[in-house]
Amino acid sequence: MTQTPANSETAGARRRKTAVDAVPPGAEPGQGGARRVMARCDEVALISAMEHGIERTYLTSQHKAHNRLAAQWMRSAGLQTRVDEAGTLRGRLPGATPDAPVLYLGSHLDTVPDAGKYDGILGVTAAIEVASRFAERAQAGEPLPFALEVLAFGDEEGVRFGATLLGSRAMAGTWDPDWFELKDARGVTLREAMEEFGLDPDRVYDAAIDPEQTVGYLEAHIEQGPYLQDADKALGLVTSIAGARRLTVTVIGEAGHAGGTPYGRRRDALIGSSHAVIAIDRIGQERGVIVTVGELTVVDGAINVVPGRVEFTIDLRAATDEDRDAAYDEMIAELQSICLDRDLQVTVHEHHRAPGALCDPELMEAVREGIVATGDEEPMSLYSKAGHDAMAIAEVAPMAMLFTRCLDGISHNPGESVRHDDVDRALDALETAIRRIARNAA
Amino acid sequence: MTQTPANSETAGARRRKTAVDAVPPGAEPGQGGARRVMARCDEVALISAMEHGIERTYLTSQHKAHNRLAAQWMRSAGLQTRVDEAGTLRGRLPGATPDAPVLYLGSHLDTVPDAGKYDGILGVTAAIEVASRFAERAQAGEPLPFALEVLAFGDEEGVRFGATLLGSRAMAGTWDPDWFELKDARGVTLREAMEEFGLDPDRVYDAAIDPEQTVGYLEAHIEQGPYLQDADKALGLVTSIAGARRLTVTVIGEAGHAGGTPYGRRRDALIGSSHAVIAIDRIGQERGVIVTVGELTVVDGAINVVPGRVEFTIDLRAATDEDRDAAYDEMIAELQSICLDRDLQVTVHEHHRAPGALCDPELMEAVREGIVATGDEEPMSLYSKAGHDAMAIAEVAPMAMLFTRCLDGISHNPGESVRHDDVDRALDALETAIRRIARNAA
Secondary structure (H helix, E strand, O other): OOOOHHHHOOHHHHHHOOOOOOOOOOOOOOOOHHHHHHHHHHHHOOOOOOOOOOOOOOOOHHHHHHHHHHHHHHHHOOOEEEEOOOOOEEEEEOOOOOOOOEEEEEEEOOOOOOOOOOOOHHHHHHHHHHHHHHHHHHHOOOOOOOEEEEEEEOOOOOOOOOOOOHHHHHHHOOOOHHHHHOEOOOOOEHHHHHHHHOOOHHHHHHHOOOHHHEEEEEEEEEOOOOHHHHHOOOEEEEEEEOEEEEEEEEEEOEOEEOOOOOHHHOEOHHHHHHHHHHHHHHHHHHHOOEEEOOOEEEOOOOOOEEOOEEEEEEEEEEOOHHHHHHHHHHHHHHHHHHHHHOOOEEEEEEEEEEOOEEOOHHHHHHHHHHHHHOOOOOOEEEEEOOOOHHHHHHOOOOEEEEEEOOHHHOOOOOOOOOOHHHHHHHHHHHHHHHHHHHHHHO | OOOOHHHHOOHHHHHHOOOOOOOOOOOOOOOOHHHHHHHHHHHHOOOOOOOOOOOOOOOOHHHHHHHHHHHHHHHHOOOEEEEOOOOOEEEEEOOOOOOOOEEEEEEEOOOOOOOOOOOOHHHHHHHHHHHHHHHHHHHOOOOOOOEEEEEEEOOOOOOOOOOOOHHHHHHHOOOOHHHHHOEOOOOOEHHHHHHHHOOOHHHHHHHOOOHHHEEEEEEEEEOOOOHHHHHOOOEEEEEEEOEEEEEEEEEEOEOEEOOOOOHHHOEOHHHHHHHHHHHHHHHHHHHOOEEEOOOEEEOOOOOOEEOOEEEEEEEEEEOOHHHHHHHHHHHHHHHHHHHHHOOOEEEEEEEEEEOOEEOOHHHHHHHHHHHHHOOOOOOEEEEEOOOOHHHHHOOOOOEEEEEEOOHHHOOOOOOOOOOHHHHHHHHHHHHHHHHHHHHHHO
16 A cells, blocks of 8 residues: 555645546556546536536436446447436346346535546446446356346535435435425426436326335445545445534623723623534534534624624534434533523524434445455445435435545545546446345345 | 612513603703703604604705704804804804814714614704803803804714714814715715715815914713613713724634544634623723624534634724723733634734824813712712814813713614703703803903
8 A cells, every 4th residue: 555645745746636646656457447536527528517627417418418428338338228306317237137126326426616636426426337248248158146227316415405415315215295395506496407307297206216126326436535535545335425414503691882982891602602612512522423614603793892793503423323413412502501591591403303314334344345356355434424315215225335535635626536447446336246246146 | 869760670670761761750941941951862863864763964965954953053043153164064253352262062963773862952952052051141241251163063973974073073184084975875975975975075174273262172972881860960070081992803714624624633713703792892891991793703613613713893992092092902912812723824904093082171170160060069070981172172171070870881873862951951061061161361
């Protein structure tokens, strides 16, 4: 294992580094699979709503264009393609029998604004590459005991309509009819956008898969964190996807004139909130959960007014719902105690709670075997701190995920970078994992 | 002295209390001066740009209306009125000789939005009332050795054009020609507004007083703080007007994904800023200066992003510039140390620095004698934490101020409340002070 050479450089220089540069001298690009996968990531990056930078969102002309491009790749890999009722591009390699169950493999092609080239995309292009290997073998008379279906979701990030994971939720059969009335920034509803895209909104429920006929779902994804890099590992075995709770906290004191309100009479909502921010961070670190106060504002603040009202957000993630909720309880108790001491009122509004998703033990074992086959005898286990399409699928079918190291954990940023040799290992690991699943299914 | 009965009530109930309610049972409204003064404060409160609530700003139809109303009161008090080149209404009682110097007396009639009835207004109506007493005496053949000129400034708060103290700065001869290009919220320049009001902008410099011909400037004002109430005092002797420094601090870390950025890699601008807010407050309290962080925002913050940039303001006031600047130095050093420890960058931009203004010892002695004459043998001295027209005048002439107790320090708020008997004391104190100044001048 080579040491990543980036640590001695500045962040700016690191970010300008491309994925190709990041291949260390002497690293061979394996069978060439990574070369094609990376070239395809570069090609889809040219489809963008931004003049400089990458942005592809749900049901736009960019969505149409990336579906068209990926469908070409799928067909050249020997897959039968269709766009489902939620706009997800699907490419199928039939199994040994017409009624064989399905192993799904995929990720998403939509992005955040000013995105990188790999978040989601690598999982789709890698899935197509691996499927092509099994398509060749099927043509040679060695079909899999299940159909292999590659999925290219059109909405994971939720940028356009706010609700996330729309493609995978449609597949899981958990589409919420209220979403039809969600509007984008220009006031277009989701229903109107679906119709404009050529979809029949009322048929979106037909995108749902049959759990009885589903072997499972495998997703490869860049880590979006630096844990693999720090441990000098190319690949990681995902154990769960963190459940998240998102809160808005309002701290209410009393606005008063800066000059005319002595300290003893102040009920300063910002001083209380500052103590709370520090306490929340401390509790998060002590408990080994991930907590972030990402937004904080003095409401109706003015330079010469003692803050009367502060609003801030809390984003809380943990390996298990139990860890997460225990940290939540301690944070809220501390918050209330801080506010009580300072004669402040506090209200907490939870506007998002996603249960964590545990990866399926059998599928995990297959992924572990895949990683071991690349020469890493002690695969690193980690949980995903970010949400993924696999979360939605986990509600109805077994799922597992394979993480690929990315440079410095940078993601949602043009600086996303992965190494060719890591991608080759990921392709090989996925292939081995699928063979193991096939062995067990046989 | 009666204990203020408000402490046992809720803030809401206190705020609904009117000035009339606040007269304790048994308190006699003295010679009736306070009754008229308070009634006039009620009358001018009806002039407002807001449907519910009080707002009067510079060079508006409300400014025209309050000048017209106050000019009637001045004339009925026996004063000769004119509107000066900056829109300040002036009412003059001539002195014993045509070339007698002038003692100025006044405050402002403009307000903040949703204002109270007394901030500024009480100083104008009290000045008119006191002047009427001297006008009566002059008619009886006892003129003062100086002219008495009552000033009703049209801009102290700076609400419309951002720059404050426009009326008194014109009088002090410190009008800045750059101000002509300042714009209000509708894009009207100060120059255009002056012309629309009927003023010749290029003649604004003619509003300047002749310091050689000026005895001084006396201003009565509500305290806008609770110190007098807490000390059970009706009146206070102002020693200085706090110098202020106003800063914007920018703390820069690195934005990162909430899920993908481990604690050890975070450069969280909000955690650093929270420590800074707490330290700034602590230093302010330890040093006996008044410091407020009134605005704080995570720039481009999002619920799932580690804050990369935070901006907050600091408002710093102290009895003397030396106290203020020593506190400033300690705060900035602490801020830099906090940011250095956390690998954050920090920049500090000072966008306002007003030197403190010391009250004139002789005029202060006159005000003290005035307060003693009301029966308070040990007048309370305090410094003004808020800015006043007297600050502008202090640059060219001696000034002093008399504070009147206001309920709970509430100001810039419909809850502003003063007691009739306190106003009567203020009128008597002003009258005595002016007599003492006359004695010394004779």
